[in-house]
Structure formats: structure tokens, C-alpha cells
Amino acid sequence: MIRGMKMETRGKLIIVEGIDGSGKSTQIHLLEKWLAYKGVSVFKSEWNSSEMVKEITSKGKKKGLLTPTTFSLLHATDFADRYERNISPLLRAGHFVLADRYVYTAFARDIVRGCNPEWVKKVYDFAIKPDVAFYFKVPADIAVDRILIGRPKLKYYEAGMDMNLSNDAYESYRIFQGRIIEQYDSLAESEGFTVIDGTLNIEEQQNIVRKKILPLLEGYQTSKTRIKR
Amino acid sequence: MTRTKYKDLGKRTVEFYGHGIKNLQDIEIKGKLIVIEGPDASGRSTQIQEITTRLEADGHAVLNTGLKRSELVGRGILEAKQDYNLGRKTLALYYAADFADQFEYKIIPALQAGYIVLADRYIYTLIARNLVRGLDRTWCHNLYGFAIKPDIVFYLDVEPSVLIHRVFQKNSTLDHYESGADIGLSEDMYESFLIYQKRISQEFHAMQKKYGLIPINGNRTIPEIHNDLQKRIDGFLKRVGNQ
Numbered sequence: 001m002i003r004g005m006k007m008e009t010r011g012k013l014i015i016v017e018g019i020d021g022s023g024k025s026t027q028i029h030l031l032e033k034w035l036a037y038k039g040v041s042v043f044k045s046e047w048n049s050s051e052m053v054k055e056i057t058s059k060g061k062k063k064g065l066l067t068p069t070t071f072s073l074l075h076a077t078d079f080a081d082r083y084e085r086n087i088s089p090l091l092r093a094g095h096f097v098l099a100d101r102y103v104y105t106a107f108a109r110d111i112v113r114g115c116n117p118e119w120v121k122k123v124y125d126f127a128i129k130p131d132v133a134f135y136f137k138v139p140a141d142i143a144v145d146r147i148l149i150g151r152p153k154l155k156y157y158e159a160g161m162d163m164n165l166s167n168d169a170y171e172s173y174r175i176f177q178g179r180i181i182e183q184y185d186s187l188a189e190s191e192g193f194t195v196i197d198g199t200l201n202i203e204e205q206q207n208i209v210r211k212k213i214l215p216l217l218e219g220y221q222t223s224k225t226r227i228k229r
Numbered sequence: 230m231t232r233t234k235y236k237d238l239g240k241r242t243v244e245f246y247g248h249g250i251k252n253l254q255d256i257e258i259k260g261k262l263i264v265i266e267g268p269d270a271s272g273r274s275t276q277i278q279e280i281t282t283r284l285e286a287d288g289h290a291v292l293n294t295g296l297k298r299s300e301l302v303g304r305g306i307l308e309a310k311q312d313y314n315l316g317r318k319t320l321a322l323y324y325a326a327d328f329a330d331q332f333e334y335k336i337i338p339a340l341q342a343g344y345i346v347l348a349d350r351y352i353y354t355l356i357a358r359n360l361v362r363g364l365d366r367t368w369c370h371n372l373y374g375f376a377i378k379p380d381i382v383f384y385l386d387v388e389p390s391v392l393i394h395r396v397f398q399k400n401s402t403l404d405h406y407e408s409g410a411d412i413g414l415s416e417d418m419y420e421s422f423l424i425y426q427k428r429i430s431q432e433f434h435a436m437q438k439k440y441g442l443i444p445i446n447g448n449r450t451i452p453e454i455h456n457d458l459q460k461r462i463d464g465f466l467k468r469v470g471n472q
Binding site for chain 2: 055056059060065066067068069070073074076077080081083084085114115116118119122123125126
């Protein structure tokens with residue numbers, strides 16, 4: 001083994017999952033601030049961030065051209081780009097990576113859309129298992145109400161209109177989110193999610209999150225500890 | 230006339246390589262899916278043109294498909310390939326999305342309508358390229374588990390040393406990806422091309438049995454290859470027509 005390339009130099013991957021309006025982005029934001037404050041080198045990675053695929057998915061979405069399979073593969077392309085260029089090298093270099101949604105978002109959505117579960121899981125099996133996966137669990141009605149406040153219109157795929165759940169976008173969205181929750185719930189055990197009650201106060205939730213992350217910081221060289229000598 | 234050209238091609242249900250696609254599980258197809266595989270400049274397109282002309286003359290409806298031609302991502306791939314930073318898995322998935330789009334919107338409907346679909350490459354080239362780039366074999370095969378098994382697949386097998394001259398005749402320069410320049414096989418493009426094509430060819434030979442690919446000696450002249458292919462296709466259509 002090359003000197004200085006010990007396995008413990010590997011970073012940590014923390015991910016958050018939950019439906020829209022579950023409060024996960026707020027929580028990961030607070031976690032990021034806390035880690036940065038403690039001197040941890042931390043990077044955030046968001047779902048749907050690559051420019052290349054964004055252009056195509058948005059074109060396909062506008063035209064209503066996407067099938068469950070192409071929808072799945074385009075999002076997998078996007079994720080792979082983010083993973084190969086961003087997440088994986090950062091982790092190998094020993095940084096903390098916080099991902100707002102990870103492969104489980106794809107599992108849940110694609111399976112609800114009718115893709116074969118084993119196929120989807122296999123497509124994503126190049127992605128490493130997170131050190132901690134938080135699942136912010138919120139009843140569909142609460143999350144949907146949070147989202148719909150101040151948002152006049154839902155987009156076609158966002159509302160799950162491609163699945164013919166209902167002719168009404170809002171109704172379709174509710175049903176769709178409910179099914180996503182079912183998928184998350186079934187993944188929670190098999191994938192070892194840390195389930196957090198998303199109806200608790202923001203501070204209470206963050207407290208639980210930080211307690212869970214604390215052990216990961218043991219033995220981790222922060223910029224502050226390094227400066228100390 | 231003893232030719233059986235106006236006979237029905239017969240119906241069948243589709244058979245997938247893997248898990249398939251949910252809403253296509255029970256469909257019935259009347260057409261036939263014929264695939265011609267082979268490297269760039271192996272003469273595929275010329276052969277497909279000639280075969281199409283013949284099949285149409287015989288009264289069959291023919292649809293041509295190929296890679297990078299989907300309405301959804303076809304152009305996007307060409308642009309993405311200009312970005313040499315793209316990872317291997319990313320490109321592999323992008324190609325799969327392009328293929329899936331054509332598969333669901335072109336190939337399947339045409340087969341349902343009774344067309345002969347002549348595919349200018351199918352999943353095998355995509356799998357071979359991924360394998361040569363070191364992607365996991367099981368992963369690559371699973372990725373295309375939504376594709377159906379074609380009726381026949383031909384593989385134009387051309388010696389890399391013969392192929393390189395055809396590439397120069399066609400384009401006068403070597404293509405970055407088709408020479409495997411993205412995987413650092415050799416500093417020298419010429420040598421890189423030969424090594425890369427050799428590896429692609431090895432992957433095809435490895436897939437031959439698993440997928441029932443029919444190797445066609447592609448070192449011969451265009452008319453010779455065409456005669457060979459046409460005979461085999463006519464024979465196949467005659468057999469299915471008589472069933």
C-alpha cells in the first residue's frame with residue numbers, strides 16, 4: 001500500500017431522503033453549517049444538478065415524451081455524472097459529502113412509475129452506501145400542504161400526471177406522494193435508514209441529526225485540530 | 230412464382246433479455262427485428278441500405294433505426310461527447326436512455342404494426358464498448374434487461390488492420406472514442422485504434438454464444454457481404470413465412 005493512502009482517509013457520506021416538503025433540505029442545511037463551524041471540510045451535493053442532462057430532461061418533460069424507463073435512465077445519467085465527477089472523488093479525498101437526495105429517491109420514484117425494482121437497484125449499484133441515511137418521515141397531507149402554499153402550479157411529471165392517477169394535478173400529486181412514502185417506508189428497514197419524525201420542531205430534529213453524526217467526527221482531522229498542532 | 234414474399238411473418242409475444250418493461254410484458258408483435266452489428270466503417274450502413282431496398286421491393290414495410298438517433302437524447306449525446314470529462318458510467322447510461330427512447334417509441338410500435346425493423350446496431354455494441362471501458366459485466370447486461378431479443382443478429386467481423394483503411398477512406402481521420410483514445414491504450418492513435426478494435430471484437434466473440442450473434446466475414450467486398458446477408462435474411466423470412 002502506498003504510504004498515506006490508508007483507508008481511513010476516506011470521507012463520510014451523509015444523505016437525506018423524504019418527500020418534497022418533508023423539511024429535509026432545511027435539516028441538511030443546518031447540518032452543513034454545523035459541520036463547517038466545527039472545521040469539517042464539507043461539500044453539499046444536490047439532486048438534478050448536472051447541466052448536461054438538465055437540458056434534455058426538461059425538453060423531454062415539456063414534450064411529455066418520457067416513459068418510466070427513459071425517465072429512470074436520464075436521472076441515472078445525471079446521478080452518475082454527479083457521482084463520478086463530484087461525490088466519489090470528494091469521498092476518496094477524505095471530505096464529508098452531504099447529499100440532498102440520493103439513489104433512494106430514484107428507487108422510490110422509478111418503482112412507483114412501474115420500473116422493475118431489481119433493475120433499478122442494479123442500475124444504481126455503483127453508488128456506495130451512505131454512512132448515515134436520514135429519512136424525514138411526514139404524512140403526505142402535511143408535506144403536500146407545505147409545498148402547495150405559495151406554489152400556484154405543479155409541473156406535469158412533478159405531479160405524477162404521466163401515471164394517470166387523476167386528472168386533477170393536485171389530487172394526482174397527493175396520490176403520487178403517498179405512494180412514494182410507501183416506497184420509502186419499505187426501503188427504511190432494508191436500507192437501514194435513520195428515520196426522523198418530520199413533524200417535530202426544526203430544532204428537535206436537528207438535535208437528533210447532530211447526535212447521530214457526532215460519532216463520525218471521532219478521529220476526524222478538522223482544519224481547526226490540524227492548525228492546533 | 231414460388232416466392233413466399235406476401236406471406237404473413239407470423240405473430241409472437243416478446244421475450245426480454247432481463248426484467249423487461251412492465252406495460253410491454255404481454256404485447257404481441259407481428260414484425261421482425263433484424264440487427265446488424267459491427268464497428269464504424271465496417272460497411273453496416275451500406276448493407277442496410279441495400280437490404281432495405283430489397284425487402285421493400287419484396288413488399289415488406291421496413292423501419293431503419295440506429296444509435297444516437299432518438300428524438301429525446303440523440304443530439305444531446307453528440308454534444309456530451311465533446312465534453313471529455315464525462316465519466317464512463319455517465320456515458321453508458323446516457324446511451325442507454327437514447328436506446329430506450331428509440332426502443333419504446335420506434336422499434337416496439339413498428340414491430341406491433343408488422344414492420345421489419347432493420348437496426349443499425351443494437352445493445353451489443355453498447356455493451357461491448359462499456360465492457361472494454363472496464364464497467365462491470367453484470368451491470369452492463371442488467372442495464373439492457375429492458376430490451377427484447379431480436380429475431381436475428383448479424384455481426385460484421387472485420388480485422389482491425391483492414392478496418393483502419395476503411396476508416397481512412399471514409400473519414401480520413403480517426404475518431405476519439407472509436408479509437409479508444411479516452412481510455413489511454415497507447416500514446417499513438419494508430420496503435421490505440423488497433424488495440425481498441427481488437428478488444429471490441431473480442432467482446433463480440435465472447436457475446437456470440439450468449440446472444441446467438443451470427444458472425445459475418447466483413448473483410449470481403451460490399452457485394453459479397455450483401456449476397457451473404459441477403460441470402461440469410463431471405464432464408465429466415467421464408468422459414469418464418471412457412472411456419
